[in-house]
Amino acid sequence: MNINIKITEYSSHKELSSKDQELVAIAISQLKTSHSPYSNFSVGASVRLENDVIWGGSNQENSSYPVGICAERVVLSIASTQSKGHAVNTMVVVYTDPKGNHDSPLAPCGMCRQAIREQTLRQKKAIKIILTTKHGKTLILNNADDLLPLSFTLDK
Numbered sequence: 001m002n003i004n005i006k007i008t009e010y011s012s013h014k015e016l017s018s019k020d021q022e023l024v025a026i027a028i029s030q031l032k033t034s035h036s037p038y039s040n041f042s043v044g045a046s047v048r049l050e051n052d053v054i055w056g057g058s059n060q061e062n063s064s065y066p067v068g069i070c071a072e073r074v075v076l077s078i079a080s081t082q083s084k085g086h087a088v089n090t091m092v093v094v095y096t097d098p099k100g101n102h103d104s105p106l107a108p109c110g111m112c113r114q115a116i117r118e119q120t121l122r123q124k125k126a127i128k129i130i131l132t133t134k135h136g137k138t139l140i141l142n143n144a145d146d147l148l149p150l151s152f153t154l155d156k
Contacts, residue, residue, distance in 0.1 A: 010138040027092040034058040038065040045071035049086040072112035087123035105131035113148040
């Protein structure tokens with residue numbers, strides 16, 4: 001078995017299309033809605049649906065840390081409940097931390113990778129994922145499933 005993952009790298013999200021830049025700006029704006037008093041690690045996410053509706057979300061922690069919900073799952077939940085039946089075309093994930101270690105993009109955690117995978121299975125359509133920072137490098141995968149190539153699924 002060979003697993004090949006294609007990742008396109010840009011030095012900045014300013015090199016993206018105007019539609020993708022708009023989605024990045026919304027994800028960045030979501031950083032200020034993050035409730036992360038325990039980790040001080042803020043994550044913003046946004047999605048564009050097939051009907052061009054855009055939703056944003058951020059990570060939400062609580063005092064029973066590490067119980068909380070990641071920005072990726074927040075925004076997928078919003079999109080699924082508020083725009084039921086419309087596929088997610090693109091997702092953006094951006095983060096910041098108090099030490100300023102946010103020059104390189106981060107990929108979603110394992111739980112979020114599984115949630116994104118389940119979304120692609122439900123909608124039977126790939127999701128482009130843009131992993132970026134406020135000012136630095138940007139990575140694009142045309143199929144978010146590439147983040148979890150050996151995913152768990154009940155499908156046979």
